[in-house]
Amino acid sequence: MSKLREDALEIVRRSIDAVxxxxxxxxxxxxxxxxxxxxxxxxxxxxxxxxGAWRMARxxxxxxxxxxxxxxxxxxxxxxxxxxxxxxxxxxHPVPDENTIKGTEALLRHVRGLGPDDTVxxxxxxGGSALFELPAEGVSLEDMADVTSQLLGCGADIVEINTIxxxxxxxxxxxxxxxxxxxxxxxxxxxDVLGDRLDSIASGPAxxxxxTSAEALNIVKKYGLSxxxxxxxxxxxxxxxxxxxxxxxxTGSVSALCAAAMKAAGDLGYAPLLLTTTLxxxxxxxxxxxxxxxxxxxxxxxxxxxxxxxxxxxxxxxxLTGKGKGGRNQELALSAANGIAGLEGAVIxxxxxxxxxxxxxxxxxxxxxxxxxxxxxxxxxxxxxxKDNDAYTALKAxxxxxxxxxxxTNVNDFALALIG
Numbered sequence: 067m068s069k070l071r072e073d074a075l076e077i078v079r080r081s082i083d084a085v086x087x088x089x090x091x092x093x094x095x096x097x098x099x100x101x102x103x104x105x106x107x108x109x110x111x112x113x114x115x116x117x118g119a120w121r122m123a124r125x126x127x128x129x130x131x132x133x134x135x136x137x138x139x140x141x142x143x144x145x146x147x148x149x150x151x152x153x154x155x156x157x158x159h160p161v162p163d164e165n166t167i168k169g170t171e172a173l174l175r176h177v178r179g180l181g182p183d184d185t186v187x188x189x190x191x192x193g194g195s196a197l198f199e200l201p202a203e204g205v206s207l208e209d210m211a212d213v214t215s216q217l218l219g220c221g222a223d224i225v226e227i228n229t230i231x232x233x234x235x236x237x238x239x240x241x242x243x244x245x246x247x248x249x250x251x252x253x254x255x256x257x258d259v260l261g262d263r264l265d266s267i268a269s270g271p272a273x274x275x276x277x278t279s280a281e282a283l284n285i286v287k288k289y290g291l292s293x294x295x296x297x298x299x300x301x302x303x304x305x306x307x308x309x310x311x312x313x314x315x316x317t318g319s320v321s322a323l324c325a326a327a328m329k330a331a332g333d334l335g336y337a338p339l340l341l342t343t344t345l346x347x348x349x350x351x352x353x354x355x356x357x358x359x360x361x362x363x364x365x366x367x368x369x370x371x372x373x374x375x376x377x378x379x380x381x382x383x384x385x386l387t388g389k390g391k392g393g394r395n396q397e398l399a400l401s402a403a404n405g406i407a408g409l410e411g412a413v414i415x416x417x418x419x420x421x422x423x424x425x426x427x428x429x430x431x432x433x434x435x436x437x438x439x440x441x442x443x444x445x446x447x448x449x450x451x452x453k454d455n456d457a458y459t460a461l462k463a464x465x466x467x468x469x470x471x472x473x474x475t476n477v478n479d480f481a482l483a484l485i486g
Contacts, residue, residue: 068413068434069486070411070412070413070434070484070486071413071432071434073334073336073484074413074415074432074482074484075415075432075468076330076334077327077330077331077334077375077482077484078327078415078417078429078468078470078482079470080326080327080329080330081323081324081326081327081330081419081480082323082417082419082421082470082473082475083326084322084323084325084326085256085318085319085322085323085326085419085475085477086121086473086474086475087118087121087122087125087189087191087256087318087474087475088121088124088125089317090122090254090256090317090318091122091125091126091129091189091254091317092125092129093317094254094315094317095126095129095130095254097315098185098252098313100130100185100187103183103185104133106183107183108181108183108184108185109135109180109183109184109185110130110133110134110184110185110187111134111135111136111176111177111180111184111185111186111187111249112126112127112130112134112135112136112137112138112151112152112187112189113136113137113138113173113176113177113186113187113188113189114126114136114137114138114139114140114188114189114190114191115138115139115140115173115188115189115190115191115193115194115197115198115268115271116140116189116190116191116192116193116194116197116198116256116268116476117140117141117144117159117191117192117193117197117420117422117472117474117475117476118140118144118189118191118192118193118256118420118474118475118476119138119139119140119144119189119191119194119197120138120140120144120145120146120149120154120474121146121474121475122138122189122191122254122256123136123138123149123152123154123189124146124149126187126189127149127150127151127152130187132150132151133151134151134152135151135152135176136151136152136153136173136176136187137152137153137154137155137169137172137173137175137176138152138153138154138155138189139155139156139157139166139169139170139173139197139198140154140155140156140157140193140197141156141157141158141159141193141197141422141472142156142157142158142159143156143472144156144472144474146474153172153176155168155169155172156169157169157196157197158196158197159193159196159197160193160196160214160218160425161196161211161214161215162196162197162199162207162210162211162214163207163211164207166196166197166198166199166207167199167200167207169197169198170198170199170200170237171200173198174200174237174245177245177246177249178245180246180248180249181248181249182248182249182250184249184250185249185250185251185252186246186249186250186251186252187252187254188242188251188252188253188254188271188272189253189254190253190254190255190256190267190268190271190272191255191256191258191268191475191476192256192257192258192267192268192419192420192475192476192477192478193258193268193420193476194267194268194269194271195227195228195231195238195268195269196214198237198238198242198268198271199231199235199237199238200235200236200237201234201235201236202233202234202235202236202300202303203236203300204296204297204299204300205234205235205296205297205300209234209293209294209297210231210234210235213230213231213234213291213293213297214227214231216289216291216292217230217289217291218386219385219386220289220290220291220385221289221348221383221384221385222285222289222383223346223381223383224258224259224260224266224381225259225263225266226285226288228259228266228268228269228270228277229266229277229281229282229285230282230285230286230291230301231269232269232270232275232277232282232305233277233279233282233300233301233303233305234297234300234301235269237271238268238269238270238271238305239265239269239270239271239275239277239305239306240265240270240271240272240273240274240275240305240306240307240309241271241305241306242271242272243271243272243273243306243309243311243312244306244309246272246311247311248311249311250311250312250313251272251311251312251313252313252315253272253273253312253313253314253315254314254315254317255267255314255315255316255317255318256317256318256319256475256476256477257316257318257319257320257477257478258320258381258476258477258478259478260320260343260344260346260380260381260478261344262316262319263276264314264316265277272309272312272314273309273312273314274306274307274308274309275305275306275307276307277305278304279301279302279303279304282301283298283301283302286298286301318475318477319477319478320343320379320380320381320419320477320478320479320480321343321379322477323379323419323477323478323480324340324343324377324378324379324480327375327377327379327480327482328340328375328377331375331377331482331484335373336373336374336375336484336485337370337371337373337374337375338374338375338376338377339369339370339374339375339376339377340377340378340379341359341376341377341378342378342379342380343379343380344379344380345378345379345380345381345382345479345481346380346381346382346383347382347383348382348383348384348385349382349383349384349394349395349397349398349401350397350398350400350401350452351401352378352382352398352401352481353397353398353399353400353401353402353403353404353405353414353416353481354401354402354404354405356376356378356398356402356405356414356481356483357401357402357403357404357405357406357414357483358405359376359483360376360402360405360406360409360412360414360483360485361405361406361409361412363376363483363485364409364410364411364412364485370485372411372485372486373484373485373486374484374485375482375483375484375485376482376483376485377480377481377482377483378480378481379478379479379480379481380478380479380480381394381478381479382394382395382397382398382479384397384424384455386455387453387454387455388453388454388455388456389454389455390451390454390455390456390457390458390459391424391425391426391455391456391457391458391459392423392424392426392455392456392457392458392459393418393422393423393424393425393426393428393430393457393458394418394423394424394479395416395417395418395423395424395428395429395430395431395468395479395481396416396423396424396426396428396430396431396457396458396461397452397455397457398416398430398431398481399414399415399416399430399431399432399433399457399461399466399468400431400433400448400451400452400457400460400461401448401452402414402416402433402481402483403433403434403437403438403441403448403466404438404448404449406433406434406435406438407435407437407438407439408435408438408439409435410435411435411485411486412434412435412483412484412485412486413432413433413434413483413484413486414432414433414434414481414482414483414484415430415431415432415433415468415481415482415484416430416431416432416468416479416480416481416482417429417430417468417470417479417480417481417482418430418476418479419473419475419476419477419478419479419480420472420473420475420476421470421471421472421473422472424458426458427469427471428458428461428462428467428468428469429468429469429470429471429473430467430468430479431457431461431466431467431468432466432467432468433461433466437464437466440464441460441463441464444460444463444464446460446463448460
């Protein structure tokens with residue numbers, strides 16, 4: 067393994083370590099006097115949703131000690147054992163399944179019948195939209211799965227996807243907070259939404275919803291979604307626009323992820339440059355652009371002289387045109403491989419902070435100037451692979467995966483161009 071590749075992997079590791087849930091929960095709980103709440107006789111119910119739910123719940127249990135109750139719902143293979151006092155559920159992501167419903171119903175059982183002196187500690191991380199779901203009256207789980215699949219396949223961004231989800235759900239768009247009332251909801255958030263919009267993260271279960279029914283219906287029209295007429299009626303039901311029982315704290319985001327990447331790169335001797343924390347475009351276009359930046363830096367010293375690290379954080383999208391296997395970070399890396407073909411002294415990596423890119427076991431991809439040639443020798447054409455959305459198969463064939471395993475957090479993605 068080249069020194070450049072080793073350094074890129076080390077930057078990835080340090081960056082993800084910096085946004086793991088334990089530190090986020092500890093920081094948040096320092097802002098609320100839970101000991102005082104207990105002295106007043108109030109109950110503390112711990113509820114956690116998302117890919118980081120288990121680690122966030124574990125941290126809360128360690129800090130708060132015995133006496134808590136509640137439930138956590140996370141993605142398959144993201145749970146790491148029992149937590150005293152809490153029910154743990156694993157469910158489908160990015161498409162909800164029957165275990166999503168079971169986990170959500172269990173979580174709701176714990177918050178029913180609470181009083182004004184009780185507190186619901188609501189721990190939210192990326193992936194919560196799929197993992198926390200109870201369809202609204204007139205909507206089935208199959209409807210939710212179908213609509214989610216259509217939105218993911220047509221290239222809708224996360225805000226658009228969550229706007230639809232909120233209006234079809236009985237727990238999203240502020241409705242969960244209503245179900246907790248009169249108890250107070252203290253929400254701690256690891257954000258996976260650009261701009262940290264609390265009404266969009268996990269589809270805003272405990273935050274007033276700024277999206278409208280008209281916007282939801284316009285999204286259906288924009289992408290030509292195929293919905294039953296009854297679902298259009300449900301989309302016409304408005305979500306809560308005001309809530310008086312919620313306090314929210316954002317303790318982790320893509321900005322923190324990128325800041326950690328900048329520091330790690332600097333510590334390893336690379337001059338760091340942050341391009342953006344709001345990257346939002348087609349994955350293959352982002353890969354092509356980052357490759358052009360790397361090529362410019364390597365050959366002309368612009369915008370930085372080597373050794374340098376160019377970083378971009380955010381969340382790209384993929385328009386499905388084929389039936390292959392992959393994820394947005396793998397597509398970005400594969401496209402970048404085409405752009406730096408033949409270029410020495412450059413590595414580009416793209417990684418999902420949760421450790422699972424799309425429906426695969428890879429966190430992303432890592433490529434260099436020789437990756438394109440190795441793919442050609444293995445019988446792969448990069449344009450054809452991208453057309454079939456089969457980056458996983460191609461990158462696997464040339465050992466260009468970036469593997470971390472499930473990390474227990476989710477604060478968007480970041481891409482790194484490392485120039486030696």
